[in-house]
Amino acid sequence: MISISEAIVKMISGCACSQHDICHFMKVWAYARTIGELEGLDPRTQQTLEFSAIVHDIACPDLRKEYGNAPWDLQETYGPPLVREFFKDCGMDEEMLSRICYLVGHHHTAVDVKGMDHQILLEADFLVNAGEQEKYLKNTAVFREKVFKTKTGIGLLENMFPTGEYE
Numbered sequence: 592m593i594s595i596s597e598a599i600v601k602m603i604s605g606c607a608c609s610q611h612d613i614c615h616f617m618k619v620w621a622y623a624r625t626i627g628e629l630e631g632l633d634p635r636t637q638q639t640l641e642f643s644a645i646v647h648d649i650a651c652p653d654l655r656k657e658y659g660n661a662p663w664d665l666q667e668t669y670g671p672p673l674v675r676e677f678f679k680d681c682g683m684d685e686e687m688l689s690r691i692c693y694l695v696g697h698h699h700t701a702v703d704v705k706g707m708d709h710q711i712l713l714e715a716d717f718l719v720n721a722g723e724q725e726k727y728l729k730n731t732a733v734f735r736e737k738v739f740k741t742k743t744g745i746g747l748l749e750n751m752f753p754t755g756e757y758e
């Protein structure tokens with residue numbers, strides 16, 4: 592099966608990602624990997640999480656071309672078929688591929704979160720978004736309260752964006 596590093600190279604070379612898109616997913620992947628390892632995920636869940644982090648915003652270039660921006664709900668709708676296409680000849684089993692499609696299709700959905708892979712993807716994406724966009728940064732306290740669950744993710748959030756500093 593394709594390795595994590597090969598998936599990163601494929602994502603950079605094969606998708607119409609901007610410089611910003613590439614930096615974004617590399618950061619989300621790094622936090623997802625870090626949180627997953629420190630939270631003790633089993634190897635398969637860790638791998639599923641890392642692949643999901645790499646491709647989570649795969650729909651953004653197409654959406655920007657079509658709509659001028661990338662609304663979060665459309666990202667969740669457009670993402671999974673593109674993920675399936677991306678991993679088509681990569682030797683990935685259907686169970687893992689389905690899970691990655693599910694995670695990409697729910698990477699902005701913080702309700703009914705089942706599974707550490709989903710939880711950690713939400714946390715990793717928020718950590719990066721809060722560093723990139725004011726609208727996320729302003730919601731740090733709300734996300735800390737309502738979304739963040741893992742000890743590692745909460746620790747990172749509190750150290751990166753100390754409570755009160757941006758409220």
Ligand SMILES: [Fe+2]
Pocket residue numbers: 615619647648716
């Ligand atoms: Fe993202």
